[in-house]
């Protein structure tokens with residue numbers, strides 16, 4: 001890889017934006033429930049809310065119409081982290097629905113100075129045709145920063161190095177191509193060691 005810039009794929013939810021905590025806040029307020037982050041111990045997040053995937057998907061659509069989604073907080077140190085990674089070839093890859101793209105772009109452009117990282121929306125959650133691993137392979141991504149254990153493992157098995165953001169829902173996810181990281185500071189350290 002000496003002559004070519006490392007290509008780094010970056011997930012959005014729970015890597016750049018604080019999705020699960022924001023969704024829990026919205027859900028608890030709307031349904032008067034008391035779900036806490038530590039309970040979310042599966043990537044099948046809908047199970048935590050006693051929903052099936054499509055029921056969850058429909059509440060998720062409502063959520064994306066609110067400021068809980070449109071003004072979702074950034075993960076600690078992510079803005080500085082993205083700035084420091086500018087020497088690499090960056091690509092944001094999310095399984096979010098394509099129709100959320102403009103809202104996210106607007107939020108990123110407002111909050112991150114000179115934001116110019118390309119965004120790819122796979123629609124994977126909604127039954128899109130390509131998996132994240134297929135997309136990452138096609139894009140020739142060398143390192144993926146991800147929190148979802150299913151995507152992480154699929155990419156790892158396809159030879160992509162994964163920096164897995166440590167979350168309650170991915171604690172049992174392990175593979176020789178997966179490095180667990182606790183925050184953006186550690187992401188930068190690991191990438192420094194991989195380049």
Ligand SMILES: [Mg+2]
Pocket residue numbers: 011012013014015146147148
């Ligand atoms: Mg995610």
